[in-house]
Amino acid sequence: xxxxxxxxxxxxxxxxxxxxxxxxxxxxxxxxxxxxxxxxxxxxxxxxxxxxxxxxxxxxxxxxxxxxxxxxxxxxxxxxxxxxxxxxxxxxxxxxxxxxxxxxxxxxxxxxxxxxxxxxxxxxxxxxxxxxxxxxxxxxxxxxxxxxxxxxxxxxxxxxxxxxxxxxxxxxxxxxxxxxxxxxxxxxxxxxxxxxxxxxxxxxxxxxxxxxxxxxxxxxxxxxxxxxxxxxxxxxxxxxxxxxxxxxxxxxxxxxxxxxxxxxxxxxxxxxxxxxxxxxxxxxxxxxxxxxxxxxxxxxxxxxxxxxx
Numbered sequence: 001x002x003x004x005x006x007x008x009x010x011x012x013x014x015x016x017x018x019x020x021x022x023x024x025x026x027x028x029x030x031x032x033x034x035x036x037x038x039x040x041x042x043x044x045x046x047x048x049x050x051x052x053x054x055x056x057x058x059x060x061x062x063x064x065x066x067x068x069x070x071x072x073x074x075x076x077x078x079x080x081x082x083x084x085x086x087x088x089x090x091x092x093x094x095x096x097x098x099x100x101x102x103x104x105x106x107x108x109x110x111x112x113x114x115x116x117x118x119x120x121x122x123x124x125x126x127x128x129x130x131x132x133x134x135x136x137x138x139x140x141x142x143x144x145x146x147x148x149x150x151x152x153x154x155x156x157x158x159x160x161x162x163x164x165x166x167x168x169x170x171x172x173x174x175x176x177x178x179x180x181x182x183x184x185x186x187x188x189x190x191x192x193x194x195x196x197x198x199x200x201x202x203x204x205x206x207x208x209x210x211x212x213x214x215x216x217x218x219x220x221x222x223x224x225x226x227x228x229x230x231x232x233x234x235x236x237x238x239x240x241x242x243x244x245x246x247x248x249x250x251x252x253x254x255x256x257x258x259x260x261x262x263x264x265x266x267x268x269x270x271x272x273x274x275x276x277x278x279x280x281x282x283x284x285x286x287x288x289x290x291x292x293x294x295x296x297x298x299x300x301x302x303x304x305x306x307x308x309x
Contacts, residue, residue: 001027003180004081004089005169007161008097011041011065013056015103018045018065020078021158027180029170036159037077038068059157071104082115088180089117092137092165098194099201114195120165122190123183127172137168144171207247214246221256222268229265236265238297239305240273244283251279251302262309273297277305 002024009019020037038060045062048055078101082089091097094117105112124134134140142150145167153160173183184190218241228234239259245252255277259266267273274297278284284301300308 001086001088002032002084003027003029003166004087005162005166006082006089006091006097007158007165008100009058009156009158010100011043012046013050013053015100016041016043016107017071017100017104018058019158020074021160021162022081023159023162023166024081025166029166031166034159034163036157037074038065039074040066040068040070042070056156059154059160070108072108072110075105075108075110079113083113088184089115090120090165090169091117092120092161094119094121094192095197098192098197102194102198112195112198114193117192117194118184118187119190119192120169123169123172123187126187127176137165140168140171144168210249211243211246214249214252217252217256218246218266218268221259221266225266229267234265236263237274238267238272239264239275239277240267240270241277242279242283242287244286245277245279245302248279254306255302258306258309270295275300275305277302 003026004022004024006020006022008017008021010016011018017039018041019039022033022035023031024033025031047058098117102112104110120137124137124140127134127140134143141164145164149167153163155161169180169183172178173180176183178186228236229238239255241252241255245255256266258264264275270276276287276295276297276299278287278299278301280301280303284299288295288299
């Protein structure tokens with residue numbers, strides 16, 4: 001079994017890889033190879049003067065990265081490295097690095113490749129030494145690694161940051177008396193499966209997009225119906241909907257059409273409504289379990305609501 005520790009630097013901090021650094025070790029953490037793959041990001045560097053973000057100074061000048069090929073030239077090397085047999089992969093905030101790789105894969109229309117990685121960041125909360133807890137990799141590195149070793153490593157040089165991750169992980173394993181396998185098993189949240197994580201992230205982004213669209217539609221309908229809510233002579237049933245229903249555009253649109261076509265009144269709240277419409281049975285049961293006080297109206301799924309009209 002070999003261990004791969006990796007880190008990535010990007011031209012603007014969030015995309016366009018310019019460095020892929022790694023440290024490959026054996027089971028006793030003897031370094032078999034340490035390398036830094038420099039990559040031309042083929043875009044402008046944007047690492048300083050960013051609003052609300054600290055400046056990030058890379059080890060090499062921008063011109064140095066321009067001397068190297070772009071990401072497609074390193075793609076197969078990186079893929080082979082991360083998909084080899086008998087390998088455990090580790091990183092710090094590894095979800096970010098997965099995103100960097102897959103963004104560049106999409107950018108250059110290259111196939112995504114799956115791998116499992118373990119996040120050192122998720123392991124730090126369970127580790128303490130001399131009754132001291134570590135909240136960040138830098139804190140652990142500065143406290144656990146001898147100064148003569150620390151002084152050899154350069155900040156924001158990807159292979160050195162990978163080495164930093166390896167040294168902290170090695171100290172954690174040694175101090176706890178665990179094997180690496182035992183340590184990751186004690187921190188199940190540290191495991192990340194690359195493609196399932198990426199697909200989940202894309203779905204969350206799509207849901208936010210749909211939610212934004214449905215929020216606008218519902219807000220306009222609610223404001224349109226405000227006079228009816230304030231009219232004591234209004235006889236239309238008052239309808240509210242759950243946030244989960246807003247995540248599902250087709251069902252949401254059907255409910256909105258039914259409200260408009262059947263004289264219902266849209267309401268942007270729950271208390272005071274006659275009907276609370278959920279997306280499905282799971283959403284319905286979740287809402288019922290959340291009520292601190294009995295709901296005076298009727299809770300029904302979107303399908304049930306459409307069937308009564």
